[in-house]
Amino acid sequence: MRQTFSMAWRQRIAPVRAFLRRLRVWRRALMASTWRRLMQPERIVAVTGSAGKTTTSRLVSQILASQAPTHASIGHNTASAIAKRIYRARPRHRNWVVEVSGHSPGAINPVAKFITHDAAIVTTVGLDHFKNFRSREAVAAEKSNLVRTLPAHGLAVLNADDPLVAAMAAQTKARVVSYGRAATADIRLVDCAGRFPDPLRLSIDDGAQIVELQSQLVGERWATAILAAFALGRGLGIPAEQCARAIAEAEAVAGRDSVHSYVNGSVILADIYKAPVWSLASGFETVRTAQASRKTIVIGTLSDYGGSARKKYEDAARQALAVADRVIFTGPHSARIRRMIPQYGERLMPFEDLADVANCLQSTAQKDELIYLKGSSKDKMEQLVPDFRAMVSS
Incomplete structure (x- = not known):
């Protein structure tokens, strides 16, 4: 009442x-x-x-x-x-x-x-x-x-x-x-x-x-x-x-494909303010052409699409897996790709909690690895980037 x-x-x-x-x-x-x-x-x-x-x-x-x-x-x-x-x-x-x-x-x-x-x-x-x-x-x-x-x-x-x-x-x-x-x-x-x-x-x-x-x-x-x-x-x-x-002389805007040194000699490329579905292809192309010992993509909340959310997340997973060695989904929609795990095994990982993503990356990152972050501001992916606050305030 x-x-x-x-x-x-x-x-x-x-x-x-x-x-x-x-x-x-x-x-x-x-x-x-x-x-x-x-x-x-x-x-x-x-x-x-x-x-x-x-x-x-x-x-x-x-x-x-x-x-x-x-x-x-x-x-x-x-x-x-x-x-x-x-x-x-x-x-x-x-x-x-x-x-x-x-x-x-x-x-x-x-x-x-x-x-x-x-x-x-x-x-x-x-x-x-x-x-x-x-x-x-x-x-x-x-x-x-x-x-x-x-x-x-x-x-x-x-x-x-x-x-x-x-x-x-x-x-x-x-x-x-x-x-x-x-x-x-x-x-x-x-x-x-x-x-x-x-x-x-x-x-x-x-x-x-x-x-x-x-x-x-x-x-x-x-x-x-x-x-x-x-x-x-x-x-x-x-x-x-x-x-x-x-x-x-202009540096990248923080969080818009800004480059950050990470653990064990790996590098983060952070694109973390918005993730409309139509924009995924250009970001994934950067990963595809990159020179790196291993390529990891972390995907958060997608936006601006019609139709089935599950289908959009699964399509995003397939696109990412085509250019990266492993793909991690995080946030409330990460479970939408679970039924794909038997096909891709350890190459595809869902973590609802961002802290679990951080633990995974820190414990497995390797020298010259590229870690591409793609998400919306609501995902708070800047928490994965050690020097992000310093870059924003500089």
């Missing part, structure tokens, strides 16, 4: 709580807009995309900081979080870089209104936030708002290799700079190399010259983020050599 009353009460006050949340966001947006007018930055770059926007934002801020003091709002990308962090900008910050999430329909427009950006980057369109959008086309429609709201004197930097992103060029009067492997791209990837543990090296044709770029990032999937940042810099007239130097 008490539980029924509690549920009924929560349902009755839900509209009030929703209104108060909207009011709080509106108030923060109004104050952020006022702060933006007071600070009068020369340039505001907004970055969105289903993958790579945090790393792209980091690289862009490195490039802009090589010219003038730059304020970067990275990682906290919802309207409320962005508005809250704008107050850290100061008059000396001539450039702002803002990472923007399009996690639900209507999420981007409020941010665009109070930051009034003059440059926008779109990385890729995937099926993050599947429950809110159900299709890549719907995701693209939301992310295109960041491009559509650009002023005529602005700059749109778009991925030529993603048809849904490339199509956004028709939705803006701003100047467009495209990037990618496509022959039509303004900033074109000529060559890309780097098998773990070697960092990624790119040869880029910017239309005037071939630029050799050495990064600190691991895995070819980060070529998109590097190209996007380089294209933004060149689109703003920053010399190619200066863009390349700034990117070379």
Whole structure:
């Protein structure tokens, strides 16, 4: 009886709580807009995309900081979080870089209104936030708002290799700079190399010259983020050599394919903030091409998929086993792969408790082993990485 009353009460006050949340966001947006007018930055770059926007934002801020003091709002990308962090900008910050999430329909427009950006980057369109959008086309429609709201004197930097992103060029009067492997791209990837543990090296044709770029990032999937940042810099007239130097100095964002020394000479590659099913293939490709004495993949909570959860976890297990020597599942869904154990034996291990995963890794890790962590923030996989806290706070 008490539980029924509690549920009924929560349902009755839900509209009030929703209104108060909207009011709080509106108030923060109004104050952020006022702060933006007071600070009068020369340039505001907004970055969105289903993958790579945090790393792209980091690289862009490195490039802009090589010219003038730059304020970067990275990682906290919802309207409320962005508005809250704008107050850290100061008059000396001539450039702002803002990472923007399009996690639900209507999420981007409020941010665009109070930051009034003059440059926008779109990385890729995937099926993050599947429950809110159900299709890549719907995701693209939301992310295109960041491009559509650009002023005529602005700059749109778009991925030529993603048809849904490339199509956004028709939705803006701003100047467009495209990037990618496509022959039509303004900033074109000529060559890309780097098998773990070697960092990624790119040869880029910017239309005037071939630029050799050495990064600190691991895995070819980060070529998109590097190209996007380089294209933004060149689109703003920053010399190619200066863009390349700034990117070379940028370390990986902690938890987004960051590299960490582990026990017994092994190495952890941590990708632990989100794990949409559609993104698994690119991470597993990094493992497949890696040079390592043994390859271990640890998988946590998967997200953004339709259909049977058991089937998705079993499919993920098969994909991982195709590129790794052993695969470990952890968290509340780890039991979904138990019926596969007779087929794969000790190559496939489920541990619901993260402490059991830690014990397994610490007792069995070997020299030059690659341990790839793939999970969501709710899995707390940073607990497996000895130096993670130091990296985040540095």
